[in-house]
Amino acid sequence: MPLHLSLLPYWVAAWLFFWGLYGIVTSRHLVHCVVCLAVLQTSTYMLLLGIGYRRGGTAPVFADIPPGRLTVDPVVQALMLTDVVVEAVVVALLLAIVVKAHEKSGCVDPHDLRTLRG
Amino acid sequence: MNVSDRIRRLVFLLSGALFFVLYCYAAASLPPWGHYRGPYGNVIARVAVIERHATDVVNAINYDYRGFDTLGEEFILFTAVLGVMLLLRREEGPPGPRGGGGKIPDAKVLSTTIQIFTLPAAFLTTLFGFYIGLHGQLSPGGGFQAGVILSTAVLLVYIAQNTEAFQRITSHTVVEVLEAAGAGGYAIVGLLALAGGLPFLTNFLPLGPTGNVFSAGTIALISAIVGVEVTAAFLLVTYTYLQEIMRGSIPNG
Numbered sequence: 001m002p003l004h005l006s007l008l009p010y011w012v013a014a015w016l017f018f019w020g021l022y023g024i025v026t027s028r029h030l031v032h033c034v035v036c037l038a039v040l041q042t043s044t045y046m047l048l049l050g051i052g053y054r055r056g057g058t059a060p061v062f063a064d065i066p067p068g069r070l071t072v073d074p075v076v077q078a079l080m081l082t083d084v085v086v087e088a089v090v091v092a093l094l095l096a097i098v099v100k101a102h103e104k105s106g107c108v109d110p111h112d113l114r115t116l117r118g
Numbered sequence: 119m120n121v122s123d124r125i126r127r128l129v130f131l132l133s134g135a136l137f138f139v140l141y142c143y144a145a146a147s148l149p150p151w152g153h154y155r156g157p158y159g160n161v162i163a164r165v166a167v168i169e170r171h172a173t174d175v176v177n178a179i180n181y182d183y184r185g186f187d188t189l190g191e192e193f194i195l196f197t198a199v200l201g202v203m204l205l206l207r208r209e210e211g212p213p214g215p216r217g218g219g220g221k222i223p224d225a226k227v228l229s230t231t232i233q234i235f236t237l238p239a240a241f242l243t244t245l246f247g248f249y250i251g252l253h254g255q256l257s258p259g260g261g262f263q264a265g266v267i268l269s270t271a272v273l274l275v276y277i278a279q280n281t282e283a284f285q286r287i288t289s290h291t292v293v294e295v296l297e298a299a300g301a302g303g304y305a306i307v308g309l310l311a312l313a314g315g316l317p318f319l320t321n322f323l324p325l326g327p328t329g330n331v332f333s334a335g336t337i338a339l340i341s342a343i344v345g346v347e348v349t350a351a352f353l354l355v356t357y358t359y360l361q362e363i364m365r366g367s368i369p370n371g
Contacts, residue, residue: 006150014141018134025130026123052159055152060159060175062167063257063329071175073159074166078179082191085262085348089198092355096205099362 009050016043030098030108034091041087045080052076171325172255172334180260181340185319188340189304192347196301199351206358208365228278236278243271247349254341255334261341265348272353281360288357293350300347307336307343 020040027033052073058065060074102108149155162183163175172178180188251264276284308319316322319336326333 006152007145007148009151010141010145010148014138014145018138021134022130026127050151051148051156052154053152054154057154059258060163061173061258062175063173067167068164071159071163073154073156074163074175074179075156075158075184077176078184081176081180081260081262082188085266086191086194086198088266089195089202089351089355092359093198093201093205096202096358100205 009046009053013043013046013050016040016046028109028111030101030110031095033110034094034098037094038087038091041083044083048076048080048083167328170321170334170337171328172337173329174255174257174260176258177254177260177341178334178337181254181337181344182319182321182334185308185336185340188344189308189319192301192304192344195348195351196297199297199354202355203358206362208361233278236274240271240274243267243274247271247345251342251345252331252338255337256329256331261344261346262348264341264345265350265352268345268349269352269356273356276356276360281364284360285357288353290357293353293357296346297350297354300343300345300350303343304340304347307340311336 017040020036020038020043023036023039024033027036052075054070054072057070057072060071060077062069098108101113105113107113162179166175166178166183167173170178170182172182247264247268247270250259250267251261254260254264272284272288275287311320311322312318314322321335321337323335323339325335332338
């Protein structure tokens, strides 16, 4: 496999990470900021699955394949599975914080939230 | 774009470039795509079926080999839901700047046709959720996925009807109790092993025949408990947000 292809998942992970972070840094809306964080987090899925993938390997489920058959790495898949659910609720929590910030200060632009008011 | 914005972007791009260089350096030493090297995946894929009688190795890892980590992850879920409920709890006091506190009218119930088609859809989704949740040790699925599917079934009812219907079928107290039972149940399964003189979260139940629904010992049990927890968690989050919308503090539509 040519080098640029053999590193493809790592490029995609870096791409998602970079633009997710860019979105957070330049965000002008808190909801947009939270969505960018979700995009950033998807880079971890790409990285984990990219590391665990094996050519010719099948899914690590031995319900219908003989034991000893070549599979992809089940460990990173288990890591990813919990990551997905946790990401969903963390986004929910952040959005709740956004709702509260909007309620207290009346703005959703991170630039306008310079000071905390009691 | 003002000056501070430009500086911010410039600093980000510079540090991003530095990150990119270091990342390239690191990625070059990673195994090429499709050439997995690590020993753990190989070992566990070979021994999990024999040791735990679970044909889905991913869940054998999640609820057994890595069970302690998943307990932590489950508590992240629990804490996050707790945070949402705490932040968006009903407050007596002056309304917010957007006129919060005023009740907005509930959405109109959709046509009878849609409702008639939603009922079987919700039923099938529930059935599918239970299937996925109870077969986690055999095939792809398990508690986390089942929880998301099951809470979707209730959301289908909300889509066809309205917030009131959603709140009627998800009795808040029951869901809260299920949420707590799901979070605590996992820890209790671990503690039961301790009580029997085994290390925390040891798979102490009979493993049963491989490929059977009643197999893999605590993997199946914990998967079901996690299913309850995740269902309740997603319902609570949805419930809390819907309540917030009804209060009028989130602009609706």
